Amino acid sequence: xxxxxxxxxxxxxxKPSWLAEPEKLWSPWKLQGxxxxxxxxxxxxxxxQEQRQAGIDIVSDGEQTRQHFVTTFIEHLDGVDFESRExxxxxxxxxxxxxxxxxxxxxxxxxxxxxxxFLRAQTDQxxxxxxxxPMTMIDTLYDGHYKSREKLAWEFAKxxxxxxKELEAAGVDIIQxxxxxxxxxxxxVNDWGIATxxxxxxxxxxxxxxxxxxxxxxxxxxxxxxxxxSEWRQYxxxxxxxxxxxxxxxxxxxxxxxxxxxxIELIRGKKVMVGAIDxxxxxxxxxxxxADTLRKALQFVDAEKLYPSTNCGMAPLSREVxxxxxxxxxxxxxxxxxxxxx
Ligand SMILES: [Zn+2]
Numbered sequence: 001x002x003x004x005x006x007x008x009x010x011x012x013x014x015k016p017s018w019l020a021e022p023e024k025l026w027s028p029w030k031l032q033g034x035x036x037x038x039x040x041x042x043x044x045x046x047x048x049q050e051q052r053q054a055g056i057d058i059v060s061d062g063e064q065t066r067q068h069f070v071t072t073f074i075e076h077l078d079g080v081d082f083e084s085r086e087x088x089x090x091x092x093x094x095x096x097x098x099x100x101x102x103x104x105x106x107x108x109x110x111x112x113x114x115x116x117x118f119l120r121a122q123t124d125q126x127x128x129x130x131x132x133x134p135m136t137m138i139d140t141l142y143d144g145h146y147k148s149r150e151k152l153a154w155e156f157a158k159x160x161x162x163x164x165k166e167l168e169a170a171g172v173d174i175i176q177x178x179x180x181x182x183x184x185x186x187x188x189v190n191d192w193g194i195a196t197x198x199x200x201x202x203x204x205x206x207x208x209x210x211x212x213x214x215x216x217x218x219x220x221x222x223x224x225x226x227x228x229x230s231e232w233r234q235y236x237x238x239x240x241x242x243x244x245x246x247x248x249x250x251x252x253x254x255x256x257x258x259x260x261x262x263x264i265e266l267i268r269g270k271k272v273m274v275g276a277i278d279x280x281x282x283x284x285x286x287x288x289x290x291a292d293t294l295r296k297a298l299q300f301v302d303a304e305k306l307y308p309s310t311n312c313g314m315a316p317l318s319r320e321v322x323x324x325x326x327x328x329x330x331x332x333x334x335x336x337x338x339x340x341x342x
Pocket of ligand 1: 010213214311
């Protein structure tokens with residue numbers, strides 16, 4: 001990419017109220033059957049248009065066709081029973097009733113490939129597609145079959161690799177794996193988390209990214225963040241091994257977060273999607289605030305490797321707030337681009 005500081009979002013964007021109840025995670029669809037398929041495509045068009053109007057350079061589907069960034073993918077797999085549910089602790093943080101792995105997991109057919117083709121047909125801009133990462137997938141399930149987190153992660157990595165290869169063939173430029181679990185299970189990350197992620201990207205020619213964050217601005221996450229103290233050094237655990245990995249881009253959270261910016265030094269050489277937009281507040285950043293975060297990041301990332309982005313997905317926000325934040329992101333990036341070109 002020749003443009004300096006290309007902007008993007010970490011993932012989800014709010015859905016229109018005619019598609020699903022707004023400002024809510026796992027919001028049920030308001031339509032069914034063919035009407036739902038058409039409505040999802042219309043929402044994807046609108047989301048793309050809003051990203052374009054805000055000046056976002058690397059666009060996405062805004063995750064308009066999925067209810068949740070992990071669950072929707074798993075729903076399409078064999079071996080997982082959504083009727084048989086068990087209560088587990090997600091990311092060691094909050095209890096949730098989750099589906100059970102009851103047999104060998106497999107992907108009987110592509111999950112998002114048609115959606116990606118649809119997005120590709122709407123735009124010539126670079127597109128990024130998000131998938132859940134293996135470790136985050138296993139963390140939202142009860143496993144009564146493999147009875148091994150690691151084994152299940154390797155199985156999911158194979159499945160993700162099949163999906164990723166088809167997304168690449170559909171014309172996706174960057175495939176991103178969401179791994180918020182990397183900020184929690186440090187030993188597993190280093191023992192097999194990064195290895196399974198590398199299995200998921202095996203053989204891909206397109207660019208690959210991993211998104212590691214502190215989660216959506218929902219209560220369970222906000223409460224957890226209060227326990228983390230004044231300096232959030234979680235990234236320090238995964239970064240050294242990630243720096244050595246085959247992943248091209250690391251997407252992380254910076255704006256208003258307590259992550260010491262100098263931790264980015266640990267992934268020197270990688271492209272970095274710097275979260276310059278806080279998704280846990282309705283306050284819209286000023287372009288100058290965005291620019292300030294980007295300038296700080298530039299101390300540790302070469303300009304040609306810095307990708308201004310958001311801390312996480314914006315699905316739980318109102319559309320108005322999300323639009324404002326996208327515009328602030330573009331305007332902030334433009335300020336710094338200008339400074340760099342002088
Ligand atoms: Zn996130």
